[in-house]
Amino acid sequence: MRCIFWDREARNVYYVGVSSDPTRCLEFHNSQETRFTARYRPWKMIFMKRYPGRSEALAIERRIKSWESKLMIARIVSGEIKI
Template sequence: MFSVYALYSKAFNKIYIGFSSDVEKRLASHNDERNTGWTSKYQPWKLVYTEACQTKTEALARERQLKSSRGRDFIRRLLAD
């Protein structure tokens, strides 16, 4: 089972969308000080949305949807509530 997730950096008002088979472990890696990727610049990250998917293919498709402008608007509306 895979999950699509959205992270939010309040300090930088940034959203990151990804997928993983272990969201908690992935969140920890995004917030790890040894992280040298794109997400390292915007730490700390908070998990704001998860959605379970049955297959990796389904998770990738949903990730693409959430990365679209409509998908990001959906996440922004969640943050506003």
Template sequence: MCCAYILYSSVKDKFYTGVSENPAERLKKHNSKNKGFTNQASDWKIVFLKPFDSKSEALAYEKQIKAWKSKIKIQKLIRSATSEHPDASQSGGADIPSPHSDPHTLRK
């Protein structure tokens, strides 16, 4: 099984979308200051996780999310997933700024 995931950094106020067969282990790598986009912060949290039967399905979903290029659309996806399945996210979406909030102030 492979999962598409979305990470969120409150330090950078950024999302990162990826695919992994082991999201928890991949999160550790993202937070260990490896090369790439996620090395900008070490507070990444998994805020959205969706399992797929195949890697190709997960990659297609990741591509769809990245094509949105919309923080608001990503926030809505996370909120809808956490409202339908409160255990679907490690943070429950609590650390995700609302689409209409001050980007420097997080809802707790």
């Protein structure tokens, strides 16, 4: 299971999610009408980390979303913060 981040270039908008197939998930969100992601297409993958199981990946996703901080996500992507 993987925790993934996408961004919409030049907009400072991030998506954080969990998927067993991040490439397929990214393709879906770039091609389908979904609530949040459709507004900011096209998306590109900027970070992905593999976790041993779904529960670990979901726990990290919840922690990141609880921060509600684009700066913290940028620090994770840059490697400044390890998750």
